[in-house]
Amino acid sequence: MIEFNNVTKIYKKTFTAVKDINLKIDNGEFIFIVGKSGAGKSTLIKLLLREISPSQGIITYNNQDINKIRKRSVAEYRRHIGFIFQDYRLLPKMTVYENIAFAMEMICCQAKNIRREVPLVLSMVGLSDKAKYYPDELSGGEQQRVAIARAIINKPETVIADEPTGNLDTETSKEIMKILSEVNRRGTTVIMATHDREIVNHFQRRVVELKNGIIIRDIKAGGYSDEPKED
Amino acid sequence: MNPKKISYIFKQAFKSMWRNRMMGIASIGSVTAVLIILGFVLIIVLNVNNMAMVAKETFDQIAVYIAEGVEEKQIEEMGNSFRQIDGVLGVAFQTKDYALESVKEDWGEDAILLQDLRNNPFPDTYIVQLSDVSKSDEVIAKLETFEGVDRVRYYQDAVNTLIKLSDFVKRFGAAIIIVLLLISVFIISNTIKITVLSRQREIELMQYIGATNGYVRGPFILEGVMLGLLGSVVAILLIMLGYNYSINYLAGRYVALISGMSGYLVGVEMVINDLIIIFMTIGIGIGILGSLVSLKKFLSI
Ligand SMILES: Nc1ncnc2c1ncn2[C@@H]1O[C@H](COP(=O)(O)OP(=O)(O)O)[C@@H](O)[C@H]1O
Ligand SMILES: [Mg+2]
Numbered sequence: 001m002i003e004f005n006n007v008t009k010i011y012k013k014t015f016t017a018v019k020d021i022n023l024k025i026d027n028g029e030f031i032f033i034v035g036k037s038g039a040g041k042s043t044l045i046k047l048l049l050r051e052i053s054p055s056q057g058i059i060t061y062n063n064q065d066i067n068k069i070r071k072r073s074v075a076e077y078r079r080h081i082g083f084i085f086q087d088y089r090l091l092p093k094m095t096v097y098e099n100i101a102f103a104m105e106m107i108c109c110q111a112k113n114i115r116r117e118v119p120l121v122l123s124m125v126g127l128s129d130k131a132k133y134y135p136d137e138l139s140g141g142e143q144q145r146v147a148i149a150r151a152i153i154n155k156p157e158t159v160i161a162d163e164p165t166g167n168l169d170t171e172t173s174k175e176i177m178k179i180l181s182e183v184n185r186r187g188t189t190v191i192m193a194t195h196d197r198e199i200v201n202h203f204q205r206r207v208v209e210l211k212n213g214i215i216i217r218d219i220k221a222g223g224y225s226d227e228p229k230e231d
Numbered sequence: 232m233n234p235k236k237i238s239y240i241f242k243q244a245f246k247s248m249w250r251n252r253m254m255g256i257a258s259i260g261s262v263t264a265v266l267i268i269l270g271f272v273l274i275i276v277l278n279v280n281n282m283a284m285v286a287k288e289t290f291d292q293i294a295v296y297i298a299e300g301v302e303e304k305q306i307e308e309m310g311n312s313f314r315q316i317d318g319v320l321g322v323a324f325q326t327k328d329y330a331l332e333s334v335k336e337d338w339g340e341d342a343i344l345l346q347d348l349r350n351n352p353f354p355d356t357y358i359v360q361l362s363d364v365s366k367s368d369e370v371i372a373k374l375e376t377f378e379g380v381d382r383v384r385y386y387q388d389a390v391n392t393l394i395k396l397s398d399f400v401k402r403f404g405a406a407i408i409i410v411l412l413l414i415s416v417f418i419i420s421n422t423i424k425i426t427v428l429s430r431q432r433e434i435e436l437m438q439y440i441g442a443t444n445g446y447v448r449g450p451f452i453l454e455g456v457m458l459g460l461l462g463s464v465v466a467i468l469l470i471m472l473g474y475n476y477s478i479n480y481l482a483g484r485y486v487a488l489i490s491g492m493s494g495y496l497v498g499v500e501m502v503i504n505d506l507i508i509i510f511m512t513i514g515i516g517i518g519i520l521g522s523l524v525s526l527k528k529f530l531s532i
Contacts, residue, residue: 049439072444075438075441075442075443075444075447076441077441078438078439078440078441079440079441081441083439083440089432089435089436091432091433091436103440105235105236105239105446106437106440106441106442106443106446107440107441107442107443110233111235150440154440
């Protein structure tokens with residue numbers, strides 16, 4: 001369970017990026033964080049990943065104040081979370097298989113387990129036949145699928161994605177969303193930041209909407225608010 | 232640690248050392264420079280101290296040089312008076328001819344250099360044996376009052392000079408070494424910085440994944456260790472060659488001139504084991520320190 005209690009983040013002492021955030025995310029939820037570019041979505045995610053610390057307020061993960069985690073235990077904390085970037089961030093000199101195996105090697109795992117697990121995740125994201133490909137031989141959608149496989153290979157409790165479909169067309173985005181839904185269906189909490197109306201409206205999940213760093217809406221299941229389109 | 236992790240760390244460390252070899256050579260060179268200077272200082276201090284030790288054995292003798300042209304009879308009387316001085320055990324006389332002969336013997340082949348001497352430059356000398364070293368100052372003061380005494384030489388002076396020299400070398404050396412140590416740490420940290428930056432994407436990713444510290448830091452620390460170690464190996468080889476060469480050169484050519492110093496020098500085989508341990512420790516230390524400095528600066532966690 002994740003909780004934000006009165007969290008404010010002020011950059012460079014003057015710029016308030018998010019303000020008075022109160023947010024509770026239960027295990028197993030699927031939640032969209034939406035809002036225009038600059039609304040503070042990434043800031044919220046960075047706070048949760050403990051990349052940055054809040055200026056005020058407390059963030060807890062499973063009732064632990066994450067800003068009280070010692071520096072050398074941050075790595076351990078992050079193993080609870082699989083992270084997906086907008087720009088995929090695959091290592092270019094490694095094959096699809098190696099990119100996924102890398103994430104496993106980094107935190108544990110006997111070779112035997114790696115050989116068993118990687119093909120399973122690959123088949124889940126539908127890339128069994130591309131294991132030996134290099135990232136630059138894949139389409140954007142395929143690269144993002146590899147990134148999802150990498151994010152879930154260590155069976156994290158939570159998957160966080162910051163604009164995972166930001167670089168993809170609508171059709172490909174829907175494929176990515178299908179996979180994330182499947183990840184969520186298997187019990188993983190999924191938190192996804194996006195400004196993509198179509199996706200949000202299509203999936204009808206919990207939506208937390210930010211505007212100028214403030215939560216203006218938090219609904220159980222629904223779409224984007226009906227503001228006129230701007231982006 | 233599992234073998235996979237070790238092989239990953241080694242692979243990354245070697246890869247970046249190769250990719251970044253010019254900076255690597257500069258790093259190794261800086262470590263070598265520090266260690267060679269350290270080696271110089273150690274060797275000089277060691278040898279000077281050794282000389283002082285050997286010289287101490289002749290502590291209880293004072294050489295009294297007799298002025299040119301003093302009558303034989305007066306010389307004899309002087310000897311008798313010397314014996315009366317409190318603190319003197321005995322007195323032995325060495326003629327100037329004896330002094331010349333013994334030097335010729337010491338020099339061996341080089342004695343040819345002395346053949347052209349028209350006059351014997353060595354003085355007649357009394358060797359005064361002390362019964363009590365603590366009285367040396369009083370004895371010397373008295374000896375100097377005698378008419379016909381040209382100069383009084385006491386080895387303690389030489390020993391003191393040697394000890395002062397070794398102190399000076401120690402201090403001066405320590406200052407230079409500290410400065411050079413800092414410079415090497417700086418150079419190595421810059422080398423590692425380049426590696427950190429060139430692998431930034433991978434490192435960032437590893438930090439998001441929650442990679443263990445060993446995976447994130449291991450390769451950089453190892454790279455620092457290798458640079459330091461290589462620097463120390465080069466320094467050890469250079470010092471060994473250089474020291475051996477200098478000792479042989481000195482022993483073969485000049486030692487006779489500095490009156491039989493061969494016994495005063497410390498052979499390379501006596502110091503090399505300690506030197507290897509000291510150098511490797513310091514080399515590795517510099518490497519680790521350089522890596523840590525860089526990691527602290529450039530890794531967010
Ligand atoms: N490191 C930073 N320093 C200063 N301002 C920042 C920093 N990061 C983000 N901001 C500002 O905070 C606001 C929110 O940014 P962000 O959370 O990235 O928004 P979003 O992800 O919703 O587009 C933006 O106006 C951005 O310029
Ligand atoms: Mg953003």
